[in-house]
Amino acid sequence: MIRFYIFKDGVLQSSTAAKETAIDLIRQYQKQETHPFLRSEFSIIKGEEEFVPYPSQRKPKRNRGTER
Numbered sequence: 001m002i003r004f005y006i007f008k009d010g011v012l013q014s015s016t017a018a019k020e021t022a023i024d025l026i027r028q029y030q031k032q033e034t035h036p037f038l039r040s041e042f043s044i045i046k047g048e049e050e051f052v053p054y055p056s057q058r059k060p061k062r063n064r065g066t067e068r
Helices: 019-031
Strands: 002-008 011-016 042-048
Touching: 002 019, 011 019, 019 042
Parallel strands: none
Antiparallel strands: 002 011, 002 042
16 A cells, blocks of 8 residues: 655654645644744655564464374
8 A cells, every 4th residue: 555654854743645635734734833943844755555464473283193
Protein backbone atom coordinates (compact mmCIF):
# COMPACT_ATOMS: atom_id res chain seq x y z
CA MET A 1 0.00 0.00 0.00
CA ILE A 2 1.45 3.37 -1.03
CA ARG A 3 1.60 5.93 1.80
CA PHE A 4 2.77 9.53 2.10
CA TYR A 5 4.70 10.16 5.31
CA ILE A 6 4.75 13.66 6.79
CA PHE A 7 7.83 14.78 8.71
CA LYS A 8 8.14 17.90 10.85
CA ASP A 9 11.76 18.83 11.55
CA GLY A 10 12.80 15.26 10.73
CA VAL A 11 10.27 13.62 13.08
CA LEU A 12 7.41 11.52 11.69
CA GLN A 13 4.07 13.22 12.37
CA SER A 14 1.55 11.17 10.38
CA SER A 15 0.89 9.30 7.15
CA THR A 16 -1.86 9.49 4.56
CA ALA A 17 -2.96 7.58 1.48
CA ALA A 18 -3.08 10.62 -0.84
CA LYS A 19 -0.56 13.37 -1.52
CA GLU A 20 -3.26 16.07 -1.48
CA THR A 21 -4.29 15.00 2.02
CA ALA A 22 -0.66 15.13 3.14
CA ILE A 23 -0.31 18.69 1.85
CA ASP A 24 -3.57 19.68 3.59
CA LEU A 25 -2.23 18.27 6.87
CA ILE A 26 1.01 20.21 6.45
CA ARG A 27 -1.00 23.41 5.90
CA GLN A 28 -2.91 22.71 9.13
CA TYR A 29 0.35 22.18 11.03
CA GLN A 30 1.73 25.42 9.56
CA LYS A 31 -1.34 27.36 10.72
CA GLN A 32 -0.65 26.18 14.28
CA GLU A 33 2.83 27.72 14.27
CA THR A 34 2.85 30.53 16.83
CA HIS A 35 5.97 32.47 15.97
CA PRO A 36 7.19 33.21 12.43
CA PHE A 37 10.81 33.11 13.61
CA LEU A 38 10.48 29.50 14.85
CA ARG A 39 8.95 27.93 11.75
CA SER A 40 9.31 24.20 11.34
CA GLU A 41 10.50 22.44 8.22
CA PHE A 42 8.05 19.95 6.71
CA SER A 43 8.74 17.18 4.22
CA ILE A 44 6.83 14.36 2.54
CA ILE A 45 8.19 10.93 1.69
CA LYS A 46 6.30 8.58 -0.60
CA GLY A 47 6.76 4.96 0.33
CA GLU A 48 5.20 1.56 0.46
CA GLU A 49 3.88 0.33 3.78
CA GLU A 50 4.50 -3.33 4.48
CA PHE A 51 3.65 -5.18 7.67
CA VAL A 52 6.15 -7.76 8.85
CA PRO A 53 4.57 -10.42 11.07
CA TYR A 54 6.36 -11.98 14.00
CA PRO A 55 7.70 -15.47 13.38
CA SER A 56 5.48 -18.28 14.52
CA GLN A 57 5.83 -19.09 18.21
CA ARG A 58 4.58 -22.64 17.82
CA LYS A 59 7.07 -25.41 18.35
CA PRO A 60 7.28 -27.99 15.59
CA LYS A 61 5.37 -31.17 16.34
CA ARG A 62 7.51 -34.16 17.17
CA ASN A 63 6.63 -37.57 15.91
CA ARG A 64 5.94 -39.39 19.17
CA GLY A 65 4.99 -42.66 17.56
CA THR A 66 7.53 -45.37 17.03
CA GLU A 67 8.66 -46.07 13.53
CA ARG A 68 8.16 -49.58 12.20
